[in-house]
Amino acid sequence: MTREDVATRLTELAQQAEACRNCALGSSRTRAVFGVGNPEADVMFVGEAPGFHEDQQGEPFVGAAGQLLTKLIETKLGLKRADVYIANTLKCRPPGNRDPLPEEVEACKPFLREQLTLVNPRIVVALGNFAAKLLTGSTLGITKLREREFKMRDGTPLMCTFHPAAALRGGNAANGIAADFEKIKAALDTLPEPSADGSEQLGLFG
Numbered sequence: 508m509t510r511e512d513v514a515t516r517l518t519e520l521a522q523q524a525e526a527c528r529n530c531a532l533g534s535s536r537t538r539a540v541f542g543v544g545n546p547e548a549d550v551m552f553v554g555e556a557p558g559f560h561e562d563q564q565g566e567p568f569v570g571a572a573g574q575l576l577t578k579l580i581e582t583k584l585g586l587k588r589a590d591v592y593i594a595n596t597l598k599c600r601p602p603g604n605r606d607p608l609p610e611e612v613e614a615c616k617p618f619l620r621e622q623l624t625l626v627n628p629r630i631v632v633a634l635g636n637f638a639a640k641l642l643t644g645s646t647l648g649i650t651k652l653r654e655r656e657f658k659m660r661d662g663t664p665l666m667c668t669f670h671p672a673a674a675l676r677g678g679n680a681a682n683g684i685a686a687d688f689e690k691i692k693a694a695l696d697t698l699p700e701p702s703a704d705g706s707e708q709l710g711l712f713g
């Protein structure tokens with residue numbers, strides 16, 4: 508697919524998410540928060556779910572956690588926020604920022620699956636427990652998962668780190684996320700260039 512084809516399909520999917528009522532969150536959200544960024548990004552971040560500010564603005568990671576994510580992208584990866592692609596596991600805000608329910612994650616999964624397929628990044632980064640568990644299929648917590656190496660079904664490296672909101676609270680997560688972004692940078696620098704054969708990507712997670 509060309510960059511324009513990918514961008515067009517992502518826009519169509521965003522419109523579908525805006526109209527989606529496949530779980531109860533579709534009735535309580537202000538706006539769906541589909542995703543944002545470069546449709547041909549080398550790095551795709553997957554977080555948990557929209558918070559208050561994201562729900563109001565329709566864009567992921569725009570509050571304090573988003574500012575930290577942007578700073579890490581710029582200072583650790585040497586990229587701009589617009590160079591990467593950012594999405595969440597859930598496209599709609601759970602009331603009161605409660606944890607996503609399993610049926611909500613299941614209902615929303617097709618959107619994320621197609622985003623991953625379309626953007627086809629060279630590295631996927633799961634931010635926090637929910638994204639890490641969904642993408643790895645593991646029941647382990649983020650502290651363990653961030654120490655392990657994973658690949659998506661198509662072989663794309665998958666790295667796990669703390670959610671920026673957890674890092675804002677300080678402690679291990681603050682130091683850990685900075686160290687993990689250095690690992691992401693090192694992995695990016697050593698990955699082979701993507702093939703330009705235009706081969707189709709199949710499902711990336713179950």
Ligand code: SF4
Pocket residue numbers: 524527528529530531532533534539597598599611614615
């Ligand atoms: S969270 Fe996902 S599945 Fe649920 S209504 Fe929103 S877009 Fe649809």
